[in-house]
Amino acid sequence: MKKYRVWHPLGTVSVGQEHLNIISGDRIYVQDSNGKTYIDGLCGLWNMSLGYNNKKIINKITEQLMEIPYVNLCEFTNSTVQELANKLIYLLHRDIEKIYFTCTGSESNELAIKIIRKYHALKGNYGKKKIGVIASSYHGSYYGSLSASQFESKNKSGYGPFLDDFITFDLPFCRCCKSGVLSSECLDVMIKNLKKQFEEEKDMLAGFIIEPIIGSGGIIPLPYEYLTVLSKLCTENDVILVYDEVATGFGRTGKMFTFEKHKINPDIVCMSKGINSGYLPMGAVAINKKIYEVFKVSSEALFHLSTQNGNPVCCAAALATIEQLEEDDRALVCYVEKMGEFLKSQLMESLMYHPNVYDIRGEGFMLAIDLVESKFSNEILQQNNLLAIVQMLKRNGLVTEACYNPGTTSSIIMFLAFIITQDEIKNVVNIIKKTLTRLT
């Protein structure tokens, strides 16, 4: 028998042999080598927001490939790359001054960490090195971004030492408060804790990185009121606020970016995934005027480089994606907002009385179905049971993901493509309903 040589992400050496061989994709569907079709309820890995076989993206990529496939940005510039930077600045907020292109979400966060520390070093704030992060957050798998990540620690075991000086703040989440909306009592406690810890650390705090909706930790939106207080504290204490919009950016939550919903202008915005609908590896970091001015005065370079940063072919795919998101007054992004509510209400209606369904959470097409062992105990569903459900859903033609965050949530999570129709949403809900009903 032929040896299986691919070492798949997050897998042990033997994982992968049993994986389905996906050979084609169209819109929200992927097909395996046995001819079976699945609804990709994860949009690839949360990135293929405009779906498979998007002709406008494919054509733009092809045109750019024919024009020039690579430009060394250390020596030259290129109009496609410049055009994308201008486009992103237009989409982001008025304080953004520069865009640095990266290849992944992890790299974007890596760079954000470097910028935070260098900014304070240039200002002579040598005591400011620490970076605040929120429990359960994920910012990537490179050393810096993994050090910033605060998810289940067993996955980190054996890889240390990590980067020092990340400070974990409590996750503003409470299992008693459903739909990710905290009661005013819970919110008061969370904000009080935030203020207290911030006050203790503020002189050493250089930056604060947040995942506005905790993704792999269970689709938990950080409360607007909490973020408003955090943003104010950051501004008052010269703490660089970073929004990690790698998963949430480019329309995923029904707005182009979540900071728009929060009416906060972060100092740095990290992007990737949906930036070019996942067609090619790409990320970006947006940097505001405040940071730009410090680098400008010092005349120091920003030491960061990866050979493929700002590849024009990846940028062309991003321009084609953004063009479609912007079309007709952002009709597609509005559709995500509207249909996200529709999906949530359909799931609520169909699953509300199911004994294992505790809650439905999320914004736009980023959603979690929170499961428990039973409604009487409200104990989160055991990991093996959750994995079995996700496997059953796959057998029934719907690809989803298991999110097991001990003590916090055990959830099925979904990231639907923006081009899904209302009937297809009903089909998704039907598959989930049928699969879960068979459990009881």
Ligand SMILES: Cc1ncc(COP(=O)(O)O)c(C=O)c1O
């Ligand atoms: C919020 C967030 N940040 C960063 C990352 C890392 O991005 P990448 O996998 O492209 O390195 C992810 C990936 O899931 C993410 O969800």
